[in-house]
Amino acid sequence: MDLLSRTGRRIVGLAAFVALASGTFVPAAHAAPESAISATASASPEASSGQDDPVQNPVQKLTIFFERTTASKCPVTFKVHGSFQGLPAGPQLVRYRVVGTEIWKTIKVPAGHGAVYTTVLETLNWDWDWDWDEDGDGETAETSVRIEVRQPDGLTSNALYYFKCGSPPEGATFGETTENVELTTAGGPLAELTADAYLDAVQAISGAEVALVSRYGFSSDLDAGPVTYEDLWATRPSGIAVDVYAMTGAQLKTLLAYQNPSGWVLTPSASLRYTVEGGVVTEITLNGVPVTDTQEIKIAANYTLAGGWEGFPRWEGSTSFYHGGPDDRGALATYIAKNSPVAAPAGDRVTIR
Template sequence: MTLSTTVKVKAPVALKYAWIFSDGDRSGTRTYRVGGKGLKTVRLSTSVKVTGDARGWGAVRLVSPVKKTSGKVSFAVTCAGEGQTIGDVWDSVATSAEGADTPDAPATPPPTGQDDDKPAQNPVRKAAIVFERTTASKCPLTFKVHGYFEGLPAGAQTVQYRLVGAQEWKSVNVPADHGEVFTAVLETLEWDWETDRTSVQIEVRQPNGLRSNILYYFECGSPSDSERAGFGATAEKIALTAAGGPLVELVADAYLDAVQAVSGAQVALVSRYGFRTDLDAGPVTYDELYVAQPAGLAIDVHSMTGAQLKKLLAYKNPSGWVLTPSASLRYTVKDGAVTELTLNGAPVTDTQVIKIAANYILMGGWQGFPQWEGSTGVYHGGPDDRGALASYISKNSPVKAPKGDRVTIR
């Protein structure tokens, strides 16, 4: 297991510390030198090796420049299977430290009144957040953060959470009939040109310090140096082809993921227009995102009938491009007409109404394809397309390349 805590320091400084544990063990004193200037956050971690049933806690004791002890992080392991366990066999085997230029949240302490040898439960199994823009402009903007909590036990209860980097915990009341997934608007945030934020994440106040996915929005400012270094990674090269290919399929999946939960979108469509280069295998930097997809356009959702969609998809682009769909849609074009069209594996009828996500410029007829005449606006709250792609890669890292086979031309 890995235990960790964060320490805010005023750089430059040589931070001396040791890990202490509930069984009386402690690590040797370590030194972590923090360069630069200003307030910085350092994450201190230790690995704990367990060979049987075990429970206890670990904490960091600062030696210099101040003497202070962090909150305790509790853990418990129960080994299932045949045979008897040998009980409470564990040891600290390694410690490490890393720094960040952006503020991070301190470690979550055990709930008040919880015994160290009886760790509290983790009622929330999974926490996810979704972005909803409520203003028309790219910046300044106001947006809502929708929260989705899974795994809650039966009955009415309260979930405590906070934005990562904030100090104050907030609460949301969960009714008794919350179902498998409880959802609520957790925050309404306002960003302008002076903001120094490009991402949002929440953590839940429970012993495992559960955190949600990260949402990125880049239209009010550039990301920090630490964020620029990577938004997750690709497992392999994701190629851009003449018609679109795997990279544009990946972006379509990111579009749909960004707006589906709030809008009910069923598919996303993306034009090859504006894409410049492949994404190489490995960590994905902001510079790579910008080169691959520089536009920064907001994602909206419109609805149209199956017949209208077939007409749009059949358009013969002079550059040989196709409208690339998310994984939920597949189609075949033969002799200038769509001969096969399926949504989640089922044939699409001419009268069927489908909710489709795309950037508003494509919908207006400005990316090599006709205007979406006859479509109906459904939702206008999506993030920027580059932020959606960064959020998707971070959430699904390491990302594999789609096959590039969702469109067949005969």
Template sequence: MSASVAEDVTPPPGEGDEPAQNLVGKVTILFERTNPSKCPVTFKVHGSFEGLPDGAQVVQYRLVGTDGWKTVNVPADHGAVFSTVLETLYWEWDWERPGKYSVQIEIRQPDGLRSNSLYYFKCGMPGEEETFGETAETIPLTASGGPLAELVADAYLDAVKDMSGAEVALVTKYGIHADLNAGPVTYEEVCATQSSGLAVDVNAMTGAQLKQLLAYQNPSGWVLTPSSSLRYTVEGGVVTEITLNGAPVTDIQVIKIAATYILMGGWQGFPRWQGSTTVYLGGQDDQGALASYLVKNSPVHAPSGDRVTIR
């Protein structure tokens, strides 16, 4: 469901600084880029509200760091999760104040509820002292990608799945350059892990096409690393086992897959995604997706690195 366009509001007289009750149990925001350039960029901030009482509601919110409250009118039949576009933002690089790189929403209620944070680094850089969540242990990059590549794939999928319906993300070791050390994650480490700053897109292909793609091993012996939703086995140059969310993948099944356009285009040592179709082009850049995921899930543990079996 969606609401009417949000409006700037002033709290009614006599209500004090905060409303009397907590209306929202949880608020999650999502990023949707609406122009092709990295910067300047226009993007929508989608909000999903959970735990609302029955009946029509009025929810007030604001972007963290701003003063003006806005309102969302929630209809009586809102269901368990109510979603709408909260903001449409335009960012360009300001050489004097390069500070636009994150978005978070605050709800006007007694508990001061805040959403997750979204990061986009192409139009602004954080200060050297800022960190982006923390890792509970070192997350290593192995010869074929390993735990760090799995973490990056999970971040890609998390960034676009709710907007696009993506079911899996694929990455390659190409472009991932350094382990994430245990402890707070700096901007320098985020950039070292994902140095290219490429947008995360979504294409669709059949199960048969996916099996053919995953069977490929490049000359260095690398294979494609999936998000946690996918597991596969390659034996003798053929995918012999493959499951999506625990269920076997059929040849005619259509699967929506997140990745960067250079992987899809065949420029990372793997074949071009021939026959796939474009589903979604609105994702964050890969650095922002990773930072958003780290902060959202902190402290982050290393994935096990066992999603792909080579025999």
């Protein structure tokens, strides 16, 4: 049984009931039972005949993002931002709720909403909560949130995971990988996958353009198949929050040129590629465009790397820009689940000559 069905109280989501611009509402989907939240909510019998009608299912996709608003990692207060895609032209009413709750809420989407409409859907407060079940083999602390849309097809968002207030039951899974994601001496495919997860976790809210990780703190490969919490813990055990820093292109080149005594270099997300030759960065591109010395770049990383505690220099001269990201294990779980099944990156973003 997957995480969403085993932990209905922790897997939270939102649902939305969408009205036409004329004000005539489409039939509502039945509420998903709290005891068995699934990835797709069932439609109501009276609405089933309209499930393939695009007018009856105006929200085509809903993606949610995490923004922590407290300095403390737990108790934590965070906002859930939602990006709606596929809405028809004109003003819309959208009804939604947190999966596992009873209350439906409504947002008014303005007429000029564009291809994607993004807004804050919820502000949630989680506290440390170790409440063992009657068998003593599982925690019931809140670790995830999902949004449900109140329309006939029962659309649900991706799930956001956050593990600083507790851990899910043993055996809970978070998507799967299609192959072994290797951890090499310098980081390799596993470090690249983690960097991609870091960037994805904070980019929509902070505007981060790249993420950097070091080999430090990684423990083992990520095996092919379903990804469990134990896999996440073994892969990336630190549980440190993802932050965003700003620096110039020149500062970034200096940072990336450094090789520690073990021969490690920093591993970037897919948006960045660079070449080090003779201790100098000779080529570097961001989203395929050469990086200039004067441009400002927003970089996602954890504070231990930025602070100089992972075998690389302290990020002198950088500006602390954003502190709203999730913990790194939560970011990795969210990314794998959202993009499942996940293939291993090529491990070729850095060239050393």
